[in-house]
Amino acid sequence: xxxxxxxxxxxxxxxxxxxxxxxxxxxxxxxxxxxxxxxxxxxxxxxxxxxxxxxxxxxxxxxxxxxxxxxxxxxxxxxxxxxxxxxxxxxxxxxxxxxxxxxxxxxxxxxxxxxxxxxxxxxxxxxxxxxxxxxxxxxxxxxxxxxxxxxxxxxxxxxxxxxxxxxxxxxxxxxxxxxxxxxxxxxxxxxxxxxxxxxxxxxxxxxxxxxxxxxxxxxxxxxxxxxxxxxxxxxxxxxxxxxxxxxxxxxxxxxxxxxxxxxxxxxxxxxxxxxxxxxxxxx
Amino acid sequence: xxxxxxxxxxxxxxxxxxxxxxxxxxxxxxxxxxxxxxxxxxxxxxxxxxxxxxxxxxxxxxxxxxxxxxxxxxxxxxxxxxxxxxxxxxxxxxxxxxxxxxxxxxxxxxxxxxxxxxxxxxxxxxxxxxxxxxxxxxxxxxxxxxxxxxxxxxxx
Numbered sequence: 001x002x003x004x005x006x007x008x009x010x011x012x013x014x015x016x017x018x019x020x021x022x023x024x025x026x027x028x029x030x031x032x033x034x035x036x037x038x039x040x041x042x043x044x045x046x047x048x049x050x051x052x053x054x055x056x057x058x059x060x061x062x063x064x065x066x067x068x069x070x071x072x073x074x075x076x077x078x079x080x081x082x083x084x085x086x087x088x089x090x091x092x093x094x095x096x097x098x099x100x101x102x103x104x105x106x107x108x109x110x111x112x113x114x115x116x117x118x119x120x121x122x123x124x125x126x127x128x129x130x131x132x133x134x135x136x137x138x139x140x141x142x143x144x145x146x147x148x149x150x151x152x153x154x155x156x157x158x159x160x161x162x163x164x165x166x167x168x169x170x171x172x173x174x175x176x177x178x179x180x181x182x183x184x185x186x187x188x189x190x191x192x193x194x195x196x197x198x199x200x201x202x203x204x205x206x207x208x209x210x211x212x213x214x215x216x217x218x219x220x221x222x223x224x225x226x227x228x229x230x231x232x233x234x235x236x237x238x239x240x241x242x243x244x245x246x247x248x249x250x251x252x253x254x255x256x257x258x259x260x261x262x263x264x265x266x267x268x269x270x271x272x273x274x275x276x277x278x279x280x281x282x283x
Numbered sequence: 284x285x286x287x288x289x290x291x292x293x294x295x296x297x298x299x300x301x302x303x304x305x306x307x308x309x310x311x312x313x314x315x316x317x318x319x320x321x322x323x324x325x326x327x328x329x330x331x332x333x334x335x336x337x338x339x340x341x342x343x344x345x346x347x348x349x350x351x352x353x354x355x356x357x358x359x360x361x362x363x364x365x366x367x368x369x370x371x372x373x374x375x376x377x378x379x380x381x382x383x384x385x386x387x388x389x390x391x392x393x394x395x396x397x398x399x400x401x402x403x404x405x406x407x408x409x410x411x412x413x414x415x416x417x418x419x420x421x422x423x424x425x426x427x428x429x430x431x432x433x434x435x436x437x438x439x
Contacts, residue, residue, distance in 0.1 A: 020287065048285060056289040063293060067300045071308065078311040083318030090315075097312050117309035121301045156293075161286060165293025169301075172294075 006240050011044065013137060013236045016159060017144075017151045018047040020054025042150065056159055063156035066128035074124070096124060100269065107273045110181075110280035115273060118173070122272050126166070127265035129156045130228060133257060137235050157228040157264075160221065167221035170272050174216065177279040186282070216275050220268065227264050231257055408436040 004012065018041040026033045026049055028042075040057075041047035047054065077093040086094060100120045108115050133155045144152040156162040178187045191209040192202040231253075238249045412432060 016289075018285075018287075050287070051285070052287045054285065054287040054289070055292060056287070059289050060292050060296070064296055067296060071300060071303050074304070074308045074312070078308050078315075081311050081315035083315045083322055086315075086319075093312065094316055097309075098316065101313070114305060116313070117305040118301055120309060121304040125297075125300060159289065161289035162293045164286065165290040166297050168290065169294045169297035 009240065010233070010236050012151070013141065014153065014233070015044045015047065015151045016056035016153050017041075017058040017149060018050060018054050019057050020047070020050030022046065022050060056153075056161055058152050058154060059156045059159040059162050062132060062154050063125075063129055063162055066132070066156070067125050070121075070124045070128055096120070103270065104273055107270065108277045108280070110277065112177070112276075112280065115276055118276070119269050119273050122166070122170075123265050123269040126157065126224070126268045127262060129162070130261040130265055132156070133158070133228065133232060133235070133261060134254065137232070137239050155228060155232060157224055158232045160225045160229075163221040163225040163228075164217070166224075166268075167217035170220060170275060171217040174213075174275050174279045177276060181280050182282060216271075220271055220275075224264055224268055227260060231260060404436045408432045411435065 019038070020041060021036050021038050022028065022033055022041075024033055024035045026046075028046070041050060041054070073089075074093055077090050081090060097120060100123055101116055104115050104119050135154065140154045141152045153159065178190075182190060191213075192206050193199075194205060195208065196205055234253060235250075238246055238253060241249065408429075412428070415428075
């Protein structure tokens, strides 16, 4: 943070490494771009100018990395899974699997073998993405900036794109299973004939139900993002303190976040199961 | 804080991870856990069964032991009875044999005595005749007097 004001430091830490399309006519380093170009954003303004046509490279990389770590680890255990005495790693993995399985059994009343693995993926993946937050805020950015990468924001769940991406995934599954279980007609009927079971009020029901339906992904995404982002901002603020005083706030906040990280992953999983369960229920 | 293509990328990643988990991670893990549950349940059931078997076996062993003891007692009793019987029989037989032998001996003695008496009688007759001859110093016709002598010896 040498030579930076606190505002700049915070701003810097909250900027993603962005690769996207700069529109034509954008003024860059004093020269005007002749045509739209795909390039790495060099500042927050450039990233903003890219609009929708951009990728957050750090978010995608870290979320893919955590996902791959999860799958490789679990696949390794699953491949060597033995019904004899399990090893330590298998024990741990089985504990997580059993935990999700029990939760699905208690929450999900339909009959769908997909829900278990969906819940497991959601839980472990979100947990691992959140866990990146427990790495001190300056470590990875310092490392990457030494390698010549200007911006790095390593916790994918502090990026609304990541949380909305997952929430949209859940939403699509809700739509898919609603239609699969109830049929197009049944789903439409559910949207138009409840809560007021009268044809003249169907337009009102449709508005209500659509709002209710769309609330699901929004609440999922915003809850996770809000919690993670707020925690991250606090961590960055604590990092602004003199180095000898940081531990006094950092340690309690970190311990608190061990809980938050797990809890948010758990909530995301439970809500996913609940939404999918609702999608399976006939009225 | 822009919403951009990252979101779609994340959704795609989400589905890829779920697909992988559904296909390659979940089934073997759950299978292994179910197998272990089954194994443990089987083991417990087997131990229950073994306990039951043990109890039954113990009961049977006790019963058989009792039966064997009873049988042994019966056999001993029977053997005792039989031994007594044999002794009794032997006694009776010995007594009978003794009696028989005694009777036989008596008979024999009687016979011998009779024989001796007969022989003595004959001898007496001869002696008497010889004595009479000597006394009469004449020969006596043995034939003429034998009838009288026989009568005499019969009286002995």
